[in-house]
Amino acid sequence: MKKIFYYLFFIPAICMTFMACGDDDDNIILGDEWADFVAQYPNDGPLEIPALKEGNIFISHSTKLTDGSDFETYCLEYDPSMNHSRWVAFRFDNRTSSGDAGYHGVWYDDPSLPETNQVGSGYFMGYSRGHLCASADRQYSKEANMQTFYMTNMSPMLSSFNEGIWVKLEGKVRSYLNNTSFLDTLYVVKGGIINPDQITEYTYSSKGYAVAVPQKFFMALLRVKGGVYKSIGFLLEHRYYTDDEYDLKNYAVSIDQLEAETGIDFFHNLNDVFEGDTEKSFTLSDWGL
Template sequence: MVRRKKKKQPLKINYLLIFIVLVCLVYEPIRQTVYEKHREEQSSTQHTSEKQDTKKEATPFHAANGTKLEIPAKLKHATEQILYRKGYTVSYNKELKIPNWVAWELTPEKLVERESRTDKFLPDPDLPEDEAVTTDDYKGAGMDRGHMCPAGDNRWHWKAMQESFYMTNICPQNHNLNRGDWKELEESCRRWAQEEGRIYIVCGPILYDQRHRTIGKKHKITVPEAFFKVVLCADSNPPKAIGFIYKNASGNHPLDSYVNTVDEVERITGIDFFPALPDEIEEKVETEYDLKLW
C-alpha cells in the first residue's frame, strides 16, 4: 500500500496571511504620506492664492495701465499748459502767471535725501523768455516764493531738485504761512508717505470771485487768496483721501483747523481730482475724511 504525501496547504495559507498583513502594514504609512503631501500642496496653493488676492486688494489702483492717479481732469474754465517734470506735473496758467495745480506721487524712496536744497529759483525753460516769470518779479513784493511741490519732496534726484525751483511751481505766498502752517502740512505729507508707502498729492492756488492783487513789474503775477492741498492713499484698505484749505495770510493753527473733504475743495476750485479712480471709490473717498486715520 502506497502512502500519499500530506499536502502543505496550511503552510501556504500562513504565507499568504503574512503577506497580506505585511502589505497592509506598508500600505497605510504610504497612503498617509501621500495624503499629507496632497493636503500640504493644496494648503500651499490656497495660501499663495489668498496672499495674491490680499495684495491685489491692498493695491488695486497702483500703476493700472500706466495711469497717474494724481493727475486731475482737464480744466474747463481756465487756461492750462501741462508741463511734465522729474518729480511732479504742473498745469500752468500763463495768463495768471501761476500754476492752476501741481501734482505728484510721494513714496518712501523719494524721501531719501540724496541732494541738498539748491535755493536757485529759475525761469521755466519751456516757456518763451519774454513770458517766463523770474525771481526778480518777486523783489520788493513782500511775498515769499512759495513752492507748490516742495523742494523737500525732491531731494531724491538732482534734476527733481533743480526743477522744483522752476517759477512755474511757485506762487506768491504769505511769509508766515509759507514758513509755518503750510510747511507743517508738507512735513505731515512726508510722514504719511513714509507710513502708508505711497500717497498722491495735488495742491495749488485758490482764486475767489473778486479782483485779485498782483505783484511784479515785468510780469503781473496773480496773488492767490488761499491755497488747497488734497491727498490720496489708494493703497490703504480701504482707500482714503483728505483735503485742506489755507488762507493766504498769517496764522498759527493746528492741522485740523484746515481740514475739508476733497469734494469741498473741488467745489471751491472747480477742479476734478483723482478722476482715474473707479467711480464708486472716488465718490466714497472724496465725500469722507478723518484726520485721525492719517
C-alpha cells in the same frame, strides 16, 4: 527730462508757433491726443493729475532714478492769463520718499514755458517765492530738487504764511512717507486758488509780469494701501497765523468740499467705483490728526 502738453484748441498756424518753442525732448499733445497719453498709464491712469482746463498748459518734469527708470518730479497746469499754475501734482512711493540730495536754492524760469510766458526768477514784489512742490519733497536726486525751483512751481506767498503754517502742513504730509503700514503710494495736489474772484491782488515779477496772488491755498491728498483708497483735503486762508491757530485738523475738508471751493476735479482718474465714497468724506484719525 521734460514733457509739455498744450491742452488747447488753436488754429494750425498758432499750433506750429507753440511747437517751435519746445526742444527735441518735448512731447506736445493737442486736443483728443491727451487721451492717448493717459492710456499709457496702468490701472486707473495718472491718479495725481486733476482734470485739465481747456486753454491752459500742462507740463511734466521728470528725472531718472538710480535704477535708470524715469520718474515724474512733478507736473502742473499753468494758467497764462494769471501767470500762475492752477495746481502742481506729484506722488510719493518707496522710491522717492527718502534721500538727502540737499537744497539747490537757485530760482529759474521754467524752460518748458515759451519765453513769452517766463515771468523772471528774481522776485515777486512784496511776497516770497513760495514752493508748491516743496524742495524737501524732492530729496531723492539733485536734479529733481533743482526742478522744484522753477518759477512755475512758485506762488507769491506772505513770508509768515510760507514759513509758518504752510511749512507745518508740508511737514505733516512728509511724516506719512516712511510708515509702510500707512501707505504704499501718496498722491499730492497743491496750489493757490486763482479763480478771478478768489485772488487778493496782482503782484509783479522781476520782469514786470502781473502775477495773481491767491486768497487761499490748498492741498489734496490721496493715499493707497493694499488697494484701499483714503483722501483728505486742506484749505488755508493766505494770511498770518498765530501760534494757537496751528492745529491742522481745523483746516481739513473732504475732497468734494475742496472741489467745490477750487473748481478743480481732483483724482478724476480714480475708478468710479472708489471715487465717490473716497472723496465725499474723511476721517481725521486716518491722517494722524
